[in-house]
Amino acid sequence: MINHLSFDIEESFQSHNFASSIPENRWASISARVATNTDRILQLLIESGKQATFFIVGWVADRHPELVQRIANNGHEVAAHGYYHRAVYDMTHEDFRADLRRNAAALSARTGKKVLGFRAPSYTITERSLWALDILAQEGFAYDSSIYPVRFHPRYGLPGFPQSPQRLPNGLVEFPMPVSVVFGHAVPIATGFYFRFLPYWITKRLIQRLNRSGVPVTVNIHPWELDPDQPKLPAKYTSKIRHYYGLSKTEGKLRRLLRDFDFVGLGERVSQI
Numbered sequence: 001m002i003n004h005l006s007f008d009i010e011e012s013f014q015s016h017n018f019a020s021s022i023p024e025n026r027w028a029s030i031s032a033r034v035a036t037n038t039d040r041i042l043q044l045l046i047e048s049g050k051q052a053t054f055f056i057v058g059w060v061a062d063r064h065p066e067l068v069q070r071i072a073n074n075g076h077e078v079a080a081h082g083y084y085h086r087a088v089y090d091m092t093h094e095d096f097r098a099d100l101r102r103n104a105a106a107l108s109a110r111t112g113k114k115v116l117g118f119r120a121p122s123y124t125i126t127e128r129s130l131w132a133l134d135i136l137a138q139e140g141f142a143y144d145s146s147i148y149p150v151r152f153h154p155r156y157g158l159p160g161f162p163q164s165p166q167r168l169p170n171g172l173v174e175f176p177m178p179v180s181v182v183f184g185h186a187v188p189i190a191t192g193f194y195f196r197f198l199p200y201w202i203t204k205r206l207i208q209r210l211n212r213s214g215v216p217v218t219v220n221i222h223p224w225e226l227d228p229d230q231p232k233l234p235a236k237y238t239s240k241i242r243h244y245y246g247l248s249k250t251e252g253k254l255r256r257l258l259r260d261f262d263f264v265g266l267g268e269r270v271s272q273i
Helices: 024-029 034-048 058-063 065-073 093-111 131-138 192-197 200-212 237-244 247-260 266-272
Strands: 002-009 053-056 077-080 179-182 185-188 218-221 262-264
Touching: 002 034, 002 266, 034 065, 034 247, 053 058, 053 065, 058 065, 058 093, 065 077, 065 093, 077 093, 077 266, 093 131, 179 200, 192 218, 192 247, 200 247, 218 247, 262 266
Parallel strands: 002 053, 002 218, 002 262, 053 077
Antiparallel strands: 179 185
16 A cells, blocks of 8 residues: 655754744744755655655745755655644634745745645644634645544544545545554554654554555654754753654664655645545
8 A cells, every 4th residue: 555655844943842942033043954854854765766745834945945946856745834833723713824825835936836735733733723624725725634533642633533534525635644543542653753652663563554454644754853963952851752752763764664665745645535
């Protein structure tokens, strides 16, 4: 089965792990590392011959336009990840629409193409922000990949959402984030902290199990997760664990993943849903 490969292109300090300690007005003063880290990903994809979708923060696109162009020139899909990487449920409907338009404009200006896909920062389309899906459809987006069918996370989760990609009543396609049911509970796999935390052989088996049941897996990784030398930023203890655990092993795990599975970007699959 062909799975879906994606990367959320943001600086490490834009992670919601640091939302309380690194406000937006400090971002410009912190050393940028996103371009170098993303170039490492692009090289891995060249070596493996795999294609992916890059969900890019608009703030990053405006400061690194050449990075957006490199991603597109390598044949990868460029998609939206919010302009300021704000949680969807912390915005009004009007603020979300304005942020979305600014994000899409920043990307289209560098690629010359319409942006078709969106992923909410920190997967923050939940029960209280489902209204955002209608705004995405109204703004001409073809798909979203923001819903995590889990119950326990403090920032995200929509328990009970189907594991397979779905076409919603408004025409938008949803590519949910991957979970594996363990002892009756939906457990996240193959994204971010969960990709770093689980031994690779477990991740591989869980992806294979989903594939055997007919479910394609949407993998998601951030460029800063391939950067064990990044500066340590102030945050709560639990946030530091989520952010820094296992960084030294991410690149090796990603290499094995690219070797073991076939991938395409999400936009290629929309018409098949």
